[in-house]
Amino acid sequence: MKIFVNNLLPPRGFLAINLFGVLFVRKLYVSRVNRRVITHERIHTAQMIETLFVFFYLLYLLEWVYWLVRRLFDRSINPYLSISFEREAYSNDTDTSYLKRRKLFSAWRYYFHWAGVR
Numbered sequence: 001m002k003i004f005v006n007n008l009l010p011p012r013g014f015l016a017i018n019l020f021g022v023l024f025v026r027k028l029y030v031s032r033v034n035r036r037v038i039t040h041e042r043i044h045t046a047q048m049i050e051t052l053f054v055f056f057y058l059l060y061l062l063e064w065v066y067w068l069v070r071r072l073f074d075r076s077i078n079p080y081l082s083i084s085f086e087r088e089a090y091s092n093d094t095d096t097s098y099l100k101r102r103k104l105f106s107a108w109r110y111y112f113h114w115a116g117v118r
């Protein structure tokens with residue numbers, strides 16, 4: 001995975017952002033990029049490739065808005081952590097061999113699943 005250390009991306013307060021398979025890391029946080037972060041972002045890259053990139057960002061945004069609305073009725077919901085792509089990544093980012101055995105479109109198993117990572 002290409003890692004681009006810089007002072008602009010992601011916005012202040014965020015550790016890293018994966019744009020089209022390239023990881024942008026704020027210089028300030030570069031020491032926090034560990035194996036788990038890399039595995040997490042590689043899972044996102046796999047999700048991006050299988051959704052032709054554009055659908056990853058579209059689905060990600062739509063689902064985030066969906067969870068934001070749900071949060072109006074249930075304050076225990078964390079919209080970011082409820083996104084299916086994040087659920088798959090957070091559930092498997094400590095397993096470095098996950099990507100080797102990951103099946104195509106594995107994030108779909110996490111879609112609109114109420115329980116799990118919050």
Ligand SMILES: [Zn+2]
Pocket residue numbers: 040044085086089
């Ligand atoms: Zn993530």
